Amino acid sequence: MTDILKRESLLKSVVLLRILIGWHFLYEGVIKLFNPDWTSFGYLATAQGPFKSVFIALTNEATMGPVDTLNTLVLIFVGVTLILGIFEKWGAIAGMGLLALYYFAHPPFPWLEQQNVEGSYWFVNKNLIEIAALWILVQIPTGSYFGLNFLLKKESETIKTPQS
Amino acid sequence: MKWTRRDILKGLGGLPILGTVWWAGTANALIKSKDRSEILEQLQIEPSLPSALPEIGGEPIRIGIIGFGIRGEQLCRALGFATKEWIEQMKEEERLNGNTQLREFLDQEKLNLKITGVCDIFDVRAENVIASFSTPENKVKRFSTHQEMIRSGEVDAVIIATPDHWHAPMAIEALNNGVHAYVEKPMTHTVEETYSLREAAKNSKAHLMVGHQHRQTLSFKTASDIIDKKVLGHVSVVQTFTNRNDDNGAWNYDIHEKASEQTIDWDLFLGSAPKIPFNKNHFFRWRKWWAYGSGLSGDLLTHDYDRLNCVLNMGIPKYITASGGIYTHNDGRNVPDVLQVNMDFPDFSTGSTQVKGKEKGMTFTYNATLGNGFNRPTILMGHDASMELGNNLTIWPDGGSTKYAEMIEEGKMKPNVPIYHYNPGANVPDAVSSATSQYFADKGLMWTYIDGVRVNSTYLHLREWLSAIRNGGTLSCGIKEGFDEAITAHMTGLAYKLGRRIEWDHQEERIVPIEGINFDEILLSSV
Numbered sequence: 001m002t003d004i005l006k007r008e009s010l011l012k013s014v015v016l017l018r019i020l021i022g023w024h025f026l027y028e029g030v031i032k033l034f035n036p037d038w039t040s041f042g043y044l045a046t047a048q049g050p051f052k053s054v055f056i057a058l059t060n061e062a063t064m065g066p067v068d069t070l071n072t073l074v075l076i077f078v079g080v081t082l083i084l085g086i087f088e089k090w091g092a093i094a095g096m097g098l099l100a101l102y103y104f105a106h107p108p109f110p111w112l113e114q115q116n117v118e119g120s121y122w123f124v125n126k127n128l129i130e131i132a133a134l135w136i137l138v139q140i141p142t143g144s145y146f147g148l149n150f151l152l153k154k155e156s157e158t159i160k161t162p163q164s
Numbered sequence: 165m166k167w168t169r170r171d172i173l174k175g176l177g178g179l180p181i182l183g184t185v186w187w188a189g190t191a192n193a194l195i196k197s198k199d200r201s202e203i204l205e206q207l208q209i210e211p212s213l214p215s216a217l218p219e220i221g222g223e224p225i226r227i228g229i230i231g232f233g234i235r236g237e238q239l240c241r242a243l244g245f246a247t248k249e250w251i252e253q254m255k256e257e258e259r260l261n262g263n264t265q266l267r268e269f270l271d272q273e274k275l276n277l278k279i280t281g282v283c284d285i286f287d288v289r290a291e292n293v294i295a296s297f298s299t300p301e302n303k304v305k306r307f308s309t310h311q312e313m314i315r316s317g318e319v320d321a322v323i324i325a326t327p328d329h330w331h332a333p334m335a336i337e338a339l340n341n342g343v344h345a346y347v348e349k350p351m352t353h354t355v356e357e358t359y360s361l362r363e364a365a366k367n368s369k370a371h372l373m374v375g376h377q378h379r380q381t382l383s384f385k386t387a388s389d390i391i392d393k394k395v396l397g398h399v400s401v402v403q404t405f406t407n408r409n410d411d412n413g414a415w416n417y418d419i420h421e422k423a424s425e426q427t428i429d430w431d432l433f434l435g436s437a438p439k440i441p442f443n444k445n446h447f448f449r450w451r452k453w454w455a456y457g458s459g460l461s462g463d464l465l466t467h468d469y470d471r472l473n474c475v476l477n478m479g480i481p482k483y484i485t486a487s488g489g490i491y492t493h494n495d496g497r498n499v500p501d502v503l504q505v506n507m508d509f510p511d512f513s514t515g516s517t518q519v520k521g522k523e524k525g526m527t528f529t530y531n532a533t534l535g536n537g538f539n540r541p542t543i544l545m546g547h548d549a550s551m552e553l554g555n556n557l558t559i560w561p562d563g564g565s566t567k568y569a570e571m572i573e574e575g576k577m578k579p580n581v582p583i584y585h586y587n588p589g590a591n592v593p594d595a596v597s598s599a600t601s602q603y604f605a606d607k608g609l610m611w612t613y614i615d616g617v618r619v620n621s622t623y624l625h626l627r628e629w630l631s632a633i634r635n636g637g638t639l640s641c642g643i644k645e646g647f648d649e650a651i652t653a654h655m656t657g658l659a660y661k662l663g664r665r666i667e668w669d670h671q672e673e674r675i676v677p678i679e680g681i682n683f684d685e686i687l688l689s690s691v
Contacts, residue, residue, distance in 0.1 A: 019178070023185050030189025035197060053262075079185070084178040151175035154167070 015146045018082050018137050021130065025095060026079025032072040039068050049107040074098050082137070085147010092137040099134070103127040199576050203583050206571070207559075210389050217631040220276040225630055228281035228319035228343075230310050230334055232289040234417065235348055236325035239375075240297070242622040243323075244274055247296040272623055275630055281305050281313045285429035286447075288422050309432070310334045314341050321370075321633055324348060327456040329437055332357035339368035344633050346626065348375040349470070350462040350653045351646035354684040355675060358650045365643035371632045373639050374646035376470040377625035383557040386586050387475040394515035395559065395584075396546030397567055398523035399476070404468035405540040406460065406532035414493045414501060414534045415451040415463075419444050445496070452497035454657075454690055459499025460532045461486070461656040468530055468542065469507075470641070470649045475544075475553070476514065480651050480668045481507035481528065486660040492535030498690045501534040505656050517548055517566040530656075549583070559584040651675070657687050 032038045041064060047055035058067050074094055081091030108114065108121035117125070143149030167175075227243065229236060237247065246269055254266035279297045282304055284290040290306050298304045307313035310330075314322060314337050321344035324334045332352040338345040339361075351374050352358040365372045378384060390396065408414065423444045430442045437455040440446070450456035451463055472478070488503035507528040516523045531540075544551040548565040552558045561568045563579040571577040625641070632639055655666045655675060667676040675683060 019181060022178075023181065026182065026185045027189045030186055031193050034190050034193035037197075037200075080182060083182045083185070146174050147178055148175060151167070151171065154171060154175070 010140075011142055011145045014136065014140050015085075015142045017133055018085070018088065018142055021095070021133060021137070022079050022082025022091075024079075024130075025075050026083060029072050029075030029079055032068075033076065039064065040071060043105060047105045048112045049104060049109060051104050055105045071098070085143035085149050086152075088143045088147070088149075089138055089141055092134040096131050096134045096138075099127045099131045103131070202576065203571070206568075207390075207395050207584055208393050209386065209395065209584060209586075217628060218635045218637075220627075220630050220634045222276070222634060225277040225633060226280040226318065226320045227277050228283065228307070228313045228322040229279060229293060230283045230313070230322055230324045231326035231330075232282060232284045232293050233325065236284075236289075236323070238622065239323050239325055239346075239626065240279070240293075241269060242272075242620055242626050243277060243279070244272060245279055245297050247292055249292075268620070272620070275627060276634075277630060278302050279304055281307055281316065281319050283307045283310050283313050285432045286420070286423065287427040288420060308429075311337055314338050314343050319343060321345065321630075325375075327433075327450040328458055328462055329353040329456050330435055332361045333435070335372060336361055336364040339364040339370050339372060342368065342370050344370045344372070344629070346373045346375060346629050347646075349466045349646075349649065350458055351650040352654075353458065353462075354687055355651070355654050356684050358647060358654065361650075362643055362647050371629060371639060372643055372646070373625070373629035373632075374641045374643075374649065375622075375625065376467070376474075376641045376645070376649070377622040378467065378471050379474050379640040379645075380621040380624035380628070381555060383553065383555055383586055384471065384474055387551065387553055387557055390551065390557075390559070390584075391476060391514050394517070394567075395549060396514060396544060396551055397548030397562075397565065398516045398518070399514045399544050399546040400523070400526055401543075401545045402472055402476075402526065402528045403540075403543045403545070404472065404528070404530045405542070406464045406468070406530075406534075407537050407540055408534050409537035413537075415449055415457075415497075416493075416495070417448050419448045423447065452495075452499055454498055454688060457499065458653060458657055458687075459497075460488075460501070460503040460534075461505070461660065462653045464532060465503070465505060465530050465656055466649050466653050469528075469652050470645065471542070471553075472528065472544075473645065473648055474640070476512075478509050478512050478526070478528075480648050480670070481509050481655070482511070482668055482670070483508040484652070484655045484659045484666045484668075485664075486656050487663075488532075488660060492533065500660060503530070503532045503660065505530040505659070507652070507656075514546065523547065557584075557586040558582045654683070654687060658683055661686050661689070661691070 041059055044055045044067070045059045058064070075098065078091045078095040078098065081087045082095075103125070106117075108117070108123055108125045110122060114121070119125075141149075144153045229240060232240070237250070240246070241250070251266065254263060254269070257263035258266055279293070280302065282290050282293040283306070284293070294304045294306060305316075305318065307316065310322070313319055314334075322334070322338050324331055324338075324345060324347040326334065326348075328350060331347050331350070332354075335345045335347045335351075352361055361372075391399075411417075425442045428442070428447060430447075433447060434440070446453060446456070451459065457463060484505065484507050486503060486505045488500040490497060490500055491502045493501045507530075508525070509528065510525040512526045513524050514526075542553045544553060547562065548567040549562055550560050559582060561572060561577045561579055561583050563572065565572065568577050568583075572579070577583055628640060631637060651668070655668060658664075658675070659666045662678075662681070664678070668674075669676050
């Protein structure tokens with residue numbers, strides 16, 4: 001009984017984590033979607049660290065547009081899947097990928113000058129922590145506890161057991 | 165299948181959250197974008213695009229280089245000619261620290277010209293030009309004097325990158341012989357020469373361009389539009405600065421190991437300057453002495469003055485006062501290394517939004533030190549807004565503005581939040597820029613771009629001159645601009661040296677005489 005309770009409370013906290021991260025991604029995505037002037041040019045063009053040249057290469061005229069669009073769409077995809085609790089594993093993995101890109105564009109390595117940061121970081125920053133949090137979401141899917149997956153699961157169970 | 169209320173809650177509980185976040189994001193983005201369009205609509209600023217120039221067709225223009233020192237080399241690179249040493253050095257730097265200068269040089273569009281002659285009184289430099297720029301079809305010829313080169317019939321145009329005291333004599337000689345001239349700043353070394361050169365330019369069909377390449381910077385053209393649209397209101401103060409703190413910035417350039425009386429034509433270097441024995445220090449570091457250069461007032465103030473003259477078109481100041489001294493590099497130089505200059509334009513205005521007659525007049529200050537490198541930006545301070553002007557451009561509304569009072573009241577504008585930011589490197593101008601984009605803008609994405617390619621403004625300046633040579637057309641820094649710049653520099657030098665206020669008479673077009681004082685003697689004197 002205690003075990004189940006523990007499980008229940010664990011599930012609840014993971015759901016909360018999932019919704020908060022989803023909220024964060026969705027809001028960022030929607031803001032970008034409705035701001036035609038938004039671009040990641042500045043962020044990429046000032047990239048630092050081992051992958052600097054890769055990020056700077058993305059800023060050329062041909063790639064800048066698709067890069068911005070893709071970034072917005074992935075942000076929204078992650079937000080929607082995590083909030084609704086469907087395909088959340090895919091959402092979490094995509095989110096981790098996106099955050100890893102953000103992390104490596106401006107990595108908080110002590111030998112690099114820290115640009116545009118609101119706190120003090122040494123290897124670990126909020127992007128890295130959010131990556132770790134998403135990894136938990138990949139490990140503990142909660143869409144069938146709270147989310148669209150709950151309905152889908154219930155429906156398939158209903159079909160299997162028509163008597164109930 | 166039967167769903168309880170609990171099922172619905174658990175299954176669809178995310179939907180209202182999704183809806184709320186989506187709505188909040190949309191609303192915020194739209195409000196911001198509406199505010200921004202409202203501001204932009206009010207400002208009506210048109211960000212500048214590079215002007216298209218007609219092609220430089222026909223036979224390649226034959227260029228003669230006079231002076232292949234530090235600036236001469238830079239000008240040649242802008243023309244598309246780099247020395248072998250420089251290319252090797254840049255390859256090394258590219259390997260070591262990812263320096264992209266070489267790639268940019270190679271990507272630069274080729275101009276239709278060839279270097280046919282060189283004139284440098286230091287053998288090493290002249291030979292370097294011949295060795296680096298000669299081709300099997302075109303061997304660069306060395307001339308021992310500029311007269312010889314100009315009159316040889318082998319050059320169509322010359323580039324003058326010599327010490328200041330040679331600028332005017334060479335430019336005049338070129339123009340009188342119908343040879344086009346690109347002369348480095350300051351355009352002249354004395355007041356008298358400034359008039360003579362203007363006369364020569366007026367009487368010649370050849371094109372004279374003064375080397376203020378920043379006139380090609382897109383942000384300055386945009387700034388011009390901003391002033392025309394009266395975005396700033398009446399500008400009462402403009403502050404400009406030079407901040408340098410290194411040997412190169414203090415004009416202590418390297419002295420070449422092969423420099424000697426055998427390799428340098430010392431008499432020719434001196435020209436009109438006082439005769440003194442051979443002195444390597446004077447030869448390589450000539451900017452430090454009034455006899456050949458003009459220190460901060462001619463070398464660096466002219467940049468800032470012309471930058472603003474190109475935006476405001478304010479012309480020569482009515483009054484100039486100046487003070488300063490040799491405070492950071494007391495090494496035998498006689499030009500000041502700290503200088504404060506106040507230029508007054510009592511009748512100038514960029515447009516007023518207040519009651520008529522209330523505002524008129526502007527003070528332009530230039531404050532320079534060669535003993536500190538802290539970056540102080542150029543600021544134009546108007547009644548309605550302030551503008552920071554560099555390669556980027558940012559405008560802040562003023563808390564006491566008349567023009568924007570309503571928008572400030574409604575919270576649509578805030579005095580500490582920029583209402584306009586122009587970064588020619590970014591793909592769009594950002595009206596209400598966030599702290600983040602502001603930060604990145606300040607961080608140094610500071611180049612002029614054409615179709616996404618980073619372009620050197622000296623290249624654009626030279627190209628404009630070459631295009632005018634072939635196709636005609638007006639120059640962005642011709643004799644009028646050069647005259648304003650040179651007179652202002654000389655008035656500053658005089659104000660500093662005499663410790664007196666120097667006045668310009670706009671009607672008579674002359675510096676108001678001071679009894680018993682010969683201005684040019686003062687300018688050339690060593691104290």
